[in-house]
Amino acid sequence: MEKLQSKTVAEMVTENIKTAHIFKKYGIDFCCGGGITLDKACKKYNADYDLLVNDLINVDNTSSRATNYNSWDLDFLADHIVNVHHSYVEENIPLLLQYSARVAQVHGHHYTELLEIEELVKEVAGELSAHCKKEELILFPFVKKMVKAKKEGTELPEAHFGTVDNPIKMMETEHEDAGELLRRIAKLSNNYTPPQGACNTYRAFYAKLDEFEQDLHHHIHLENNILFPKSLMLEKELRNNQ
Structure with missing residues (x-):
């Protein structure tokens, strides 16, 4: 219990990704807002501390190699983020845009929140597309150069x-912006709950939005809580060795 109290939400998810599902269950942000203790998180998100701790204690603590991201080399982790999460964003944004336009057109006169959701989807789509490209063209290649420099014993590039x-600060700010857009969408959609009798397209749209948000939370967690701080440490190490 004392060990849990001293850890931040981000640290717990970094050590065991399975705890992310528990924080999601209690509505606790573990990616952008994960740098706070459990007690503070419960107060901020109106979660029951005892119930949360009980769930965390009983989570399966055996992390498989496939999900122990904290042990991965940074170049491998960067490639994983691109291949899994950036690819997911690229593949699903066109679908979300189609869904949002269609549902707003058909149902927006009755459910006016859909019109605002459509605009927010356009905004988050544009921001995340540009964000991923900046990481792929600027930040991640430099992280890989640093990893190579350490392995070969050469100077900091x-x-x-x-x-x-x-660039890390810029990426973190953009994470906050994208997260805020999705929080607004979640609120407008009653946490992606379609109205009674909603058509299949309406239901599919909300289900895809929910899935998209969960993937983004995982994506941001891997960067904010693992890749970024370790990249800063690696740069410092290389600089000190020069």
């Missing part, structure tokens, strides 16, 4: 952006 902290 030069970067036009100065320190890696600069």
Whole structure:
């Protein structure tokens, strides 16, 4: 119990990704807002502390190799994020845009929140598409160069952006922005709950939005809580060795 109290939400998810499902169950943000203790998280999100701790204690603590992201090399983790999460964003954004336009057109006159949701979907689609490209073209290649430099015992590579902290801060700000857009969508959609008697397209749209948000939370967690802090540590280590 004392061990749990001293850990932040982000640390717990980093150590065991399975706890993410528990925090999701209690409506606790474990990616952008994960840097707080369990007690503070419960107060912030109006969650029952005792019930949460009980669920965390009873979670299966045996992390398989496939989900022990904290042990992966940074270049491998960066490739995983691109291949799994960036690919997911790229593949699903067109579908979300089609769904949102169709549902707003057919049902927006009665359920006016759909009109606002459509605009928010367009906004998050544009922001995440640009965000992923910046990571793939600027940040991740530099992280890979640092990993290579450490393995080969060479000097820290030069970067036009100065320190890696600069693009990381930008990416974290964009994570916050995308997360806020999805929080607004979740609120407008009553946590992706379609109205009674909703058509299949309406239901599919909300189910896809829910899935999209969950993937984004996992995506942001891997970057904010593992890749980014370890990249900063690696840069510092390489700089000290020069």
